[in-house]
Amino acid sequence: MSDKGKQAILCVDDEQDILDSLYDTFMDTYDVKTAINGVEALNILTESEIAVVISDQRMPIMTGAMLLQEVNKIKPRCKKVLLTGYSDIDAAVDAINKGAVNKYIHKPWDEHELIETVEHLIKMYNADEFMNKMIEDSKKIKTKIDKWKYQSDLLEQFIDSCQMGICVVDAMENIVMVNKPGLKLLKYDSIDAIKDKKVDTVFIIDSNKRQAFRELYEKGTFYQLLEVKQADGNTAGLQASLTYLTDEKGVKQLRGILFN
Incomplete structure (x- = not known):
């Protein structure tokens, strides 16, 4: 124009x-x-x-x-x-x-x-011109998706390579991913059996314990005893650290759990 x-x-x-x-x-x-x-x-x-x-x-x-x-x-x-x-x-x-x-x-x-x-x-x-722009935009989106997928795959490989258990949760506190050591500790055969469960249905975190974890996290003290419900129905105590991220409103939200 x-x-x-x-x-x-x-x-x-x-x-x-x-x-x-x-x-x-x-x-x-x-x-x-x-x-x-x-x-x-x-x-x-x-x-x-x-x-x-x-x-x-x-x-x-x-x-x-x-x-x-x-x-x-x-x-x-x-x-x-x-x-x-x-x-x-x-x-x-x-x-x-x-x-x-x-x-x-x-x-x-x-x-x-x-x-x-x-x-x-x-x-x-x-x-x-409109069709050409659509094609070019699609190519750019695909490039970004491919890049994101590559980085996501690298992150997943890194998490799986860690010796301790790692559980990643989303903003609604649903379980997104548990690495292989974590699945073994929780006695699950695959991620499909635990994915999308509420984190509190696997990791027993009452409000007092959650607050204690948050205070320890902010002080730089990471590990505390945490109870988990394993796939076979048993309850076990594990050393764990809860990871928090601050959202746009300044509220710290649970995003991950490291345990062994």
């Missing part, structure tokens, strides 16, 4: 009166840029975001078809209209067959047809 907030179209013709006519036709709706030959047009195209190029076929230096083929290489999503005389129909059809032109219109053109054509191509351009 230009500074005017309008989408830009580029009109190319070596006759100034034709450029003036095209400018007057579209000036109220679009940011109209003009060029008198293909070289000037390509310079504008590399510096600006152009949605539609309208080019005359018969021009010096390069024909309209040649110009639009170059446009297709530089800005493939840019839409292209070729203005032709009846004697240039073969060149227009050839350009269409090569994928360099979206539409050709005979000169002298019908103004209503030209306006409708540009409106349609603008919609096509916007749809292409």
Whole structure:
């Protein structure tokens, strides 16, 4: 989009009166840029975001078809209209067959047809840009997910490599993960059997004991005796440390338990 907030179209013709006519036709709706030959047009195209190029076929230096083929290489999503005389129909059809032109219109053109054509191509351009943005955003999201998964896998491998038991809980104090040493101490065969249980259903932490753990944690004293309910229904005492994290309201919430 230009500074005017309008989408830009580029009109190319070596006759100034034709450029003036095209400018007057579209000036109220679009940011109209003009060029008198293909070289000037390509310079504008590399510096600006152009949605539609309208080019005359018969021009010096390069024909309209040649110009639009170059446009297709530089800005493939840019839409292209070729203005032709009846004697240039073969060149227009050839350009269409090569994928360099979206539409050709005979000169002298019908103004209503030209306006409708540009409106349609603008919609096509916007749809292409939207789809491209969706694809690019999806790629970025996938990259972030892949990176997060890699880091998550590394963390899980590190936790599993620890000799002591580790239990990770979420903000609702549901068990998210228990490492292999922890599962062994709790006598569970797999994480599936304990995952999503409330932490208090496995680790017996009454309010007084929880407060004591929090005070010890803040003082830097980590271990205290804690009772746990094992998978076989027995209760066992283990040395444990409760880990707390401070939420956005400044409240310390339980996030993990280390035990052995």
